[in-house]
Amino acid sequence: AQKVTQAQTEISVVEKEDVTLDCVYETRDTTYYLFWYKQPPSGELVFLIRRNSFDEQNEISGRYSWNFQKSTSSFNFTITASQVVDSAVYFCALSGRPTGNQFYFGTGTSLTVIP
Amino acid sequence: AAGVIQSPRHLIKEKRETATLKCYPIPRHDTVYWYQQGPGQDPQFLISFYEKMQSDKGSIPDRFSAQQFSDYHSELNMSSLELGDSALYFCASSNTGLADKQETQYFGPGTRLLVL
Numbered sequence: 001a002q003k004v005t006q007a008q009t010e011i012s013v014v015e016k017e018d019v020t021l022d023c024v025y026e027t028r029d030t031t032y033y034l035f036w037y038k039q040p041p042s043g044e045l046v047f048l049i050r051r052n053s054f055d056e057q058n059e060i061s062g063r064y065s066w067n068f069q070k071s072t073s074s075f076n077f078t079i080t081a082s083q084v085v086d087s088a089v090y091f092c093a094l095s096g097r098p099t100g101n102q103f104y105f106g107t108g109t110s111l112t113v114i115p
Numbered sequence: 116a117a118g119v120i121q122s123p124r125h126l127i128k129e130k131r132e133t134a135t136l137k138c139y140p141i142p143r144h145d146t147v148y149w150y151q152q153g154p155g156q157d158p159q160f161l162i163s164f165y166e167k168m169q170s171d172k173g174s175i176p177d178r179f180s181a182q183q184f185s186d187y188h189s190e191l192n193m194s195s196l197e198l199g200d201s202a203l204y205f206c207a208s209s210n211t212g213l214a215d216k217q218e219t220q221y222f223g224p225g226t227r228l229l230v231l
Contacts, residue, residue, distance in 0.1 A: 035219065043203060045158070045222035091157060100171040101211060102148060103220060105157035 002027050004094050006106035013082050014114050020078045021090050021109050029053075029096030034068065034075040035103070040088040051075060053096070082113045117141055119223035121206050127229045128196050136191040136226045140208030146170065147189040148220060149181060150205040158205055164189060165211055196230045203227050 003026040013019045025034065036048040049061065051068045058067050063083075067076045079086055089110045093103040120139040128134050140147050146165045150158040151174075160173035164183035175181070178196075183189045193200060204227075207220040 037222070043227070044224045045205060045207075047219055047221060050219050100163075101146065101209070101220075102160035102163060102171050102173055103150075103158070104160075107157050 002029075002094055002096065002104040004092050004104050004106035006090075006092055006109050008109045009107070010110045010112070012112045012114060015084060016081050018078060018080045019082050019111065019113075020076055021092075021111070023075045023077065023092030023106060025073050025075065025092070025094045027094060027096050032094060032096030035093040035095075036066070036075075036077045037091045037093060038088045039091060039108070045091070048090075049077070079111075082111075084113050084115050087111060087113045119206055119208050119221055121204075121223035121226050123226060124224065125227050125229075127231065129231055130196060130198060132196050132230075134193045134196060134228060136193070136204055136206075136228075138189045138191070138206030138208075138223060140187055140189070140206075141221055144208035144210045144221075145187070146209045146211040146218075147183055147187070148207040148209070149175075149189070149191050150207065150222075152203040152205060152225075154202070161191070193228075198230050201228060201230045 005024045032053045034051045038046045063080045065078045089108045091108045092106040095103050122137045148163040149161040152158040161175040162181050163171045167183045178194050181191045203225045205222050205225045207222045209218040209220045
């Protein structure tokens with residue numbers, strides 16, 4: 001079955017600190033896709049990053065970076081030099097074939113950046 | 116760039132009433148998804164449509180139905196509303212193309228439904 005676990009319910013950091021959000025997943029799909037979305041207090045879901053199961057290369061995009069490790073079924077997301085505007089709930093999501101294109105979300109991590 | 120449009124943004128209904136939520140996907144996107152997010156919870160998949168045909172079905176109650184029209188917009192119809200239906204309803208769209216191609220889902224701003 002598809003499952004996403006975000007063990008961190010709430011995190012608080014002081015502005016300019018780095019913060020890593022953890023995501024562990026379970027899937028029986030041979031091809032799968034992992035995503036991170038941000039949900040600010042206004043409620044919309046904003047796409048941040050995506051990773052395919054056949055591409056373990058980790059990248060940096062501005063202040064965002066991610067660490068995808070198939071061996072540990074983890075897809076962690078790091079924000080460097082955090083800013084107050086980063087305060088939001090962050091969701092990790094999983095989809096795959098042949099299960100289907102629908103997303104399975106983790107329970108979310110609420111990040112508060114303190115000025 | 117054009118985003119997913121949802122209407123209405125807010126809706127208040129009484130128990131046992133009906134509601135219709137509308138979704139207009141990003142142009143040239145062929146797949147529409149509906150999700151329900153209860154207070155403090157993660158979004159739960161309800162149903163999706165690819166090229167106007169139902170493609171996947173999740174935890175959608177029998178009281179709910181949905182369809183995708185020829186112009187690719189989608190409507191979620193909710194009948195016999197219950198207090199527990201109060202939630203944020205998201206529509207998302209993607210350009211799925213071939214069956215094995217998974218594209219990123221882009222979410223609309225959501226419709227906040229309150230059932231009294």
